[in-house]
Amino acid sequence: MKVHLHIGQQKTGSTSIQKFFEINRKALSKQGYLYPKSLGVDKQVGLFKQIDDLLDPSSQVYKSFFKEIEKSKCEHLILSEENLFTLKDELLDKVGQFLNSHFQDISIIAYLRRQYDQAASLYQEVVKGRVFLKYEAWIEKKLNQGYYNYTWVLERWENRFPEAKMKVKAFYNLLENDIRKDILNEISFPNIEKLNFNEAFNFKNTGIDTLSIEILRVSNAFVKKGNPKDPEAFRAKVRKYVFGKTFDKKLVLHYAQKERLWNEFLASNQALINKYQLSEDEYFLDKPKEEDGWTNDDHDPEEVLLELSRIYNLSEG
Amino acid sequence: MELILHIGQQKTGSTALQTFLNEKYAILRGRKILYPQSLGNEHNKQHLIMHSFKTQSLNEENGIKADFLAEISKTTPKKVIISDENMFVGKPENLNQLKVFVNDIFHKVKIICYLRVQHDQMPSNYQQGLKGKLSKDLRSWLDTHIYKSVYYKYHIVLNRWKNTFPEAKILVKTVGNLLHDDIVQDFVEAVIPEVKNEIIFESKTISNRSIDQPSGHLLYFLNKLIDKSKHPSPFQSIKESVISDSSNYTTKTPFAFSNEEKLEIWNQFKDSNTLIASDFKLSQADINYLTSPPEMKEDDQIDNLERVYLKFLEYLEKRK
Numbered sequence: 001m002k003v004h005l006h007i008g009q010q011k012t013g014s015t016s017i018q019k020f021f022e023i024n025r026k027a028l029s030k031q032g033y034l035y036p037k038s039l040g041v042d043k044q045v046g047l048f049k050q051i052d053d054l055l056d057p058s059s060q061v062y063k064s065f066f067k068e069i070e071k072s073k074c075e076h077l078i079l080s081e082e083n084l085f086t087l088k089d090e091l092l093d094k095v096g097q098f099l100n101s102h103f104q105d106i107s108i109i110a111y112l113r114r115q116y117d118q119a120a121s122l123y124q125e126v127v128k129g130r131v132f133l134k135y136e137a138w139i140e141k142k143l144n145q146g147y148y149n150y151t152w153v154l155e156r157w158e159n160r161f162p163e164a165k166m167k168v169k170a171f172y173n174l175l176e177n178d179i180r181k182d183i184l185n186e187i188s189f190p191n192i193e194k195l196n197f198n199e200a201f202n203f204k205n206t207g208i209d210t211l212s213i214e215i216l217r218v219s220n221a222f223v224k225k226g227n228p229k230d231p232e233a234f235r236a237k238v239r240k241y242v243f244g245k246t247f248d249k250k251l252v253l254h255y256a257q258k259e260r261l262w263n264e265f266l267a268s269n270q271a272l273i274n275k276y277q278l279s280e281d282e283y284f285l286d287k288p289k290e291e292d293g294w295t296n297d298d299h300d301p302e303e304v305l306l307e308l309s310r311i312y313n314l315s316e317g
Numbered sequence: 318m319e320l321i322l323h324i325g326q327q328k329t330g331s332t333a334l335q336t337f338l339n340e341k342y343a344i345l346r347g348r349k350i351l352y353p354q355s356l357g358n359e360h361n362k363q364h365l366i367m368h369s370f371k372t373q374s375l376n377e378e379n380g381i382k383a384d385f386l387a388e389i390s391k392t393t394p395k396k397v398i399i400s401d402e403n404m405f406v407g408k409p410e411n412l413n414q415l416k417v418f419v420n421d422i423f424h425k426v427k428i429i430c431y432l433r434v435q436h437d438q439m440p441s442n443y444q445q446g447l448k449g450k451l452s453k454d455l456r457s458w459l460d461t462h463i464y465k466s467v468y469y470k471y472h473i474v475l476n477r478w479k480n481t482f483p484e485a486k487i488l489v490k491t492v493g494n495l496l497h498d499d500i501v502q503d504f505v506e507a508v509i510p511e512v513k514n515e516i517i518f519e520s521k522t523i524s525n526r527s528i529d530q531p532s533g534h535l536l537y538f539l540n541k542l543i544d545k546s547k548h549p550s551p552f553q554s555i556k557e558s559v560i561s562d563s564s565n566y567t568t569k570t571p572f573a574f575s576n577e578e579k580l581e582i583w584n585q586f587k588d589s590n591t592l593i594a595s596d597f598k599l600s601q602a603d604i605n606y607l608t609s610p611p612e613m614k615e616d617d618q619i620d621n622l623e624r625v626y627l628k629f630l631e632y633l634e635k636r637k
Contacts, residue, residue, distance in 0.1 A: 134623075218626045225627060228634055301622055302545075305538055305629055312633040314551045 001069070001077055002105040004187040005164075007157070008082030011121040012111035012171040013179035018043040018080050020180045024195045031190055034074035038064040044079045048087055051094045066102075077103070078187065085110065086147050089156075096160030106164040108157055109186055111179070112272075113171040114284050115148045115265050116258035124251050127213050132220035135257070148261065151271045168272070170280035210251055212242045214299050215307050241311045258288035318395060320423040321508045322485075324478070325402030326471075328441040329431040329492045330500035335361035335400050337501045341516060348512050351394035355384040362401045366418075370411040375418050382418065389422070396509065397423070405430065406468050412481040419482075426485040428478055429508055431500060432593075433492045435469045435586045436579040436611045444533050444572045448560050452540035459578065463585050471607075472589040475597060489597040493606030527571035528563040531624035535559060538625065555632045579611040 008014055021028065021035040022042045028035050038061070039046030046054070046061060053059035069077065087095065099106060113121070119142070123135055131138060146152050158166060167186055175182040184192050208216075219238040228234035253261075269284040278284070325331055338345065338352040339361040345352055357365030369375035376382060389397065407415070419426055433441070443451070443458055451458070467473055479487055488507060496503040497518075505513050528536070536559055543550040574582070590607040593599065599607070 218623070218630070221623065222627055222630045227627070227631060234634075301538055301625065302541055304622075304626060305542065308626065308629055308633060309551070312636065314633065314636075 001075055001103060002107065003077045003079060003099065003103045004107050004109060005084075005099070006078070006080035006082075006109045006183065008085035008110060009112060009118070010082045010085065011118050011125065012082070012113050014043075014080065014082035014111075016179050017183055020195075020197075021078060021080065023198075027194050027196070028078070028189075029072055029074060030194075032074045033076040033078055033187070033189060034069060034072040035078045035080075036065065036068050036072075038068045039079070040081075044081050045083070047079060047081055048084060048091050048095060051091060051098060054098050055094060076187065086145065086153060092156060092160055100161065100163070104163070106161055107167060107187070108161060108164050109167045109169070109183065110154065110157075111169050111171045111183075112150055112284075114269075115261040116253060116288050119148070119257075119261060120251050120253050124208065124213055127217045127220065128208070130220050130223070132217055132224050134217070135253075139257075139261075143264070148265055149268050150265070151268045151275065154272075154276075166276065168276040168278065170278055170283050172280050172283045207251065208242065209245075211299060211303060211307060212245065213251065214304055215242055215311075218304065218308070219311075238311055252291060255288065255290045262288050318389070318397065318423055319425040319427060320419055321396055321398045322404075322419070322426060322428045323398065323400035323402075323504070324407075324428060324430050325405035326430065326432060326438070327402045327405065328438060328445070329402070329433050330495075331362070331400065331402035331431075332360060334500050334504055338398060338400065341512075344512060344515055345398075345509070346392065346394075348509070348515070349393070349395040350509055350512065351389065351392050351397045353385060353388050353397060353399070355388040356381055356399060363399050364401060364403075366399065366415065367401055367403050367407075370407065370414065373414070375414045382421075386422070398509070406474055407477075409477055409481070412477060416481050426482055427488060427508060428482060428485050429488045429490070429504065430475065430478075431490050431492055431495075431503075432471055432607065434583075434590070434607050434611075435471075436574065436582040439463075439469065439582060440572055440574050441527070444528050447533055447536035447540065448528070450540055450543075452537065452544050454537070455574075455578075459581070463582060469582075469586060470589050471586075472592045472596070475593060479596070487597060489593060489599055489603070491599075491603040491606045494600065494602040527568060528559075529568035530570045530572050531621065531628040532559050532563055533572035534621055534625045535628050538629075555629075555636070558632055558635070559628075573614070576611075576613045579613075583611050 006014070006017065019042060025035050025037070036044065039050070046065075050061045053061035054065065056062060084092075084095070112118075119139055122142075123131075123138055126138070133141065142148060154166065154168060158164075169182070169186070171179075175185050178197075180197065181192065184195075216238065219235065222228060223231045223235060252258075266285065272278065273281045273284060323331070323334065339358070342352055353363065356363035357368065365381045366375065369380055374380040404415075439459070439462060442462075443455065446453075446458075453461075462469060475487065475489060478485075490503065490507065492500065496506050499518065502513075502518050505516065536556060539552045539556045539559070542552045543556065546552065573579075587608055591604075593607065594604040
């Protein structure tokens with residue numbers, strides 16, 4: 001059985017891919033491609049969250065997974081989970097141990113976005129969650145983790161999967177400008193005409209404006225400090241307000257912030273291009289263009305306070 | 318009859334001193350010391366003098382002088398204490414009015430003034446302004462008060478008093494070097510030592526009632542929001558809560574300026590303060606207090622704005 005392991009990275013259309021595979025599960029299966037649901041309905045989060053069970057043949061998760069494979073009679077197995085991209089060493093070792101011991105033909109697919117675009121997008125996303133760090137502190141943390149050193153990240157995968165085929169792709173110049181079609185092409189899916197490409201299921205993250213990002217971040221910090229009596233009610237109230245608005249200002253990084261990321265990873269990206277023979281060298285190497293950008297510090301504090309007061313329906317008169 | 322004129326400055330414990338003088342009125346009277354009531358008694362100070370400056374009526378027949386003379390005549394004191402910290406920066410023409418007022422009645426005048434070093438005094442005044450309607454950002458406030466205002470040039474201010482009252486003894490002291498850290502005891506020892514054995518001084522717990530750093534910044538933004546919103550502003554009640562809370566707790570992070578701001582202030586005023594030291598014969602401890610560089614606090618890495626936002630959210634949560 002051939003395994004197509006899609007490992008992300010985040011903010012490269014993974015949710016679109018996973019939703020698409022989920023709604024086309026049957027149609028994929030008919031053409032010999034299994035998108036299993038025993039490790040998670042929309043994506044195979046169990047691949048790392050339940051990895052200890054997967055390493056135990058007596059566990060229910062192990063049995064369910066292999067029963068599903070056996071029952072499908074498929075020759076291809078698609079696994080997708082973008083959080084695998086920077087899995088911690090210990091977990092990655094286990095994922096390697098598990099997959100290598102059961103599958104001989106593994107293909108690892110990673111879509112990469114250039115650092116200064118990805119960081120802006122990812123920061124926005126994590127602040128929608130529980131991150132309370134300002135961009136500068138957050139990016140330091142990510143850089144320390146090695147997240148943006150793509151050659152290093154992929155080497156970690158190669159070390160655990162020495163026999164696997166690595167397919168590294170730029171999140172750029174996608175087939176028909178559609179990540180779903182692009183990945184189908186990568187896994188050599190034979191006939192895409194019978195698949196449902198309904199746009200309603202083509203998940204796209206809603207971008208929010210920079211002020212709202214700051215409001216979410218501050219509210220996360222407020223929760224972190226343990227201040228609201230009912231943190232979940234508070235979070236819900238903030239999110240109801242923020243997501244009830246329309247947004248106009250696009251999130252981009254300041255030129256200096258972009259340039260820093262570009263500069264820091266220029267050599268690493270060049271190595272990446274050479275090693276994986278990527279044709280998108282401009283995309284990864286071009287110096288960022290100057291455009292109006294944003295950092296947290298740019299917000300007019302009065303605006304932030306006004307927004308916070310609006311969450312509490314405090315009319316400004 | 319001697320006049321003891323306490324002229325402040327503000328934020329040096331004047332209210333505590335005035336409250337003491339008012340409360341101990343009878344004991345002082347017993348020693349022929351008068352803390353007069355006829356010059357006004359708003360917040361225990363003789364506020365009608367300042368009021369008369371505005372109306373130019375200090376020495377008019379229908380002014381406060383007649384009542385004051387009547388009070389003196391009735392009580393026959395040896396010493397009279399007049400205290401209003403707002404007199405500190407009286408304009409020269411007002412001081413001249415005061416001189417006429419005083420010289421008619423007293424043969425001896427002692428002026429006592431407590432100073433607070435500028436890099437401590439300015440944050441306190443800025444904070445006081447924030448509790449009012451100040452919505453000027455700190456930088457422009459500093460530019461005005463460091464480089465344009467005469468208030469903090471103590472040497473100039475005190476020389477106005479010296480020039481107006483050349484015969485007076487001017488006693489310049491500092492809050493950095495108070496007897497038992499208490500302006501009341503210091504004042505008594507300095508100008509009315511004859512009563513000190515009759516008074517049991519209340520033991521004081523020095524508590525810092527300064528507003529805390531984020532609340533101070535929050536007040537600034539609330540003032541701006543109040544300025545911009547229609548009356549009644551919804552932010553007014555939050556502002557009142559911030560001010561009210563600040564008088565109920567002791568903060569570990571009182572409102573203060575940054576190290577750079579404090580150094581800038583110290584640099585600007587150290588020469589003027591050195592001149593005071595020689596002109597007014599300050600004690601060595603007072604000289605040190607007024608001329609030593611500010612204590613540097615550890616660099617605060619915490620983002621002030623962040624703390625303002627969190628503080629604001631605390632108040633919004635409390636309002637629910």
